[in-house]
Amino acid sequence: MEPSDIYYERKVEKKVKKYVTKGFKIFFMIVMGILFIFLMGFVFMWLWNWLMPDIFGLTTLTYWQSFGLLLLAKIIFGFGSDSSGPGSKKSKKHKKWDNFCDPKNGGSDWTYYDQYWKEEGKKAFSTYVERIKKEENNGSTEEN
Template sequence: MKRFWIRRGLRFFAFALLFVTLAGFVIMSLWNALLPTIVDVSAITFWQALGLLVLSRILFGGFRGGGWGGYGRMRHGYWRQRMAERWEKLTPEQRQQMRQQWESRCGRGHYGRRQQTDPQQEEPRTTAI
């Protein structure tokens, strides 16, 4: 299972790197083909084109994913709402089974747990909320 996620992460990184490289070359080519003759500015390098890409993303698009192609729904809790609806439809036995599957996959961390002290015990113990 871990190998799947590692391969998936590497594939995502490769496609992101390819996309950024391609975008840089497209920006550089368009700038160098159009603007020196129209506005009388100098040609730019690949790294300057990437800088322009980042600058335009900061000024006009931000880094949150924008609202194109359904990304805006994710910002507004779309997936959280869908998961909550599915969770409500599960029976208590199915919920317990799901929790056990999550613990076996993700480990038993202290997320969502608070430390409580028992008067008979000296050491604090963790309990689920």
């Protein structure tokens, strides 16, 4: 066997091992997800039968009724998408705001805003309001 054949075999073995491991992880996650869903049905049934008959006078539920109620609630109220996850719109807006306020991007200028407003802002705003009022008055006198 040549060295290039050995290298190629090891590379293929590595890829196969990687994909087999990944397949087992996916299979394990699917099995655990299914077990979790069925366990949630049991927990929901236990909590319902413990609380609801005594508090509200409702009847007890069977396992499949509680599982159906959970499924119905998920359909009505959504499947719990996390809106603050890495790909969400909320996250993207938050990143934009963070980048805007980042001192490295010049966002640190906002730290001087309060000081500016105290020193020059009130005067500048008063001047702006006077100019707008004059423009409105000039516009109304020209129309007459």
